Amino acid sequence: MTEKRNxxxxxxxxxSKNAGPYELTFDLIFKDFKTYEAVxxxxxxxxxxxxxxxxxxxxxxxxxxxxxxxKAIKATIERPCSAGAIGETDVYGAQQHAPLLSLKILM
Numbered sequence: 001m002t003e004k005r006n007x008x009x010x011x012x013x014x015x016s017k018n019a020g021p022y023e024l025t026f027d028l029i030f031k032d033f034k035t036y037e038a039v040x041x042x043x044x045x046x047x048x049x050x051x052x053x054x055x056x057x058x059x060x061x062x063x064x065x066x067x068x069x070x071k072a073i074k075a076t077i078e079r080p081c082s083a084g085a086i087g088e089t090d091v092y093g094a095q096q097h098a099p100l101l102s103l104k105i106l107m
Contacts, residue, residue, distance in 0.1 A: 006104055010039065012031050040066050056080075060077055
């Protein structure tokens with residue numbers, strides 16, 4: 001039986017952080033290799049999905065990579081404005097993972 005499961009049930013860690021002053025990176029670290037492999041092979045976490053979640057053009061999604069040793073998927077995007085710029089609200093990029101929390105994955 002397959003059902004949609006919230007990403008929070010599947011991962012131990014969801015985080016965001018700076019990847020330099022002009023980029024943000026997001027890490028999804030899965031609870032186990034079986035779940036990681038299932039999500040990875042589904043291809044559901046891709047540039048198109050990240051662009052949709054963050055309401056940005058797909059060309060602003062720099063990469064979505066799978067890192068097998070850590071059972072992790074990492075996405076990197078261009079920051080909407082550089083870290084520390086006037087009007088910027090999260091200099092460390094640590095509060096930008098919220099859109100990922102609503103992600104549902106068919107398992």
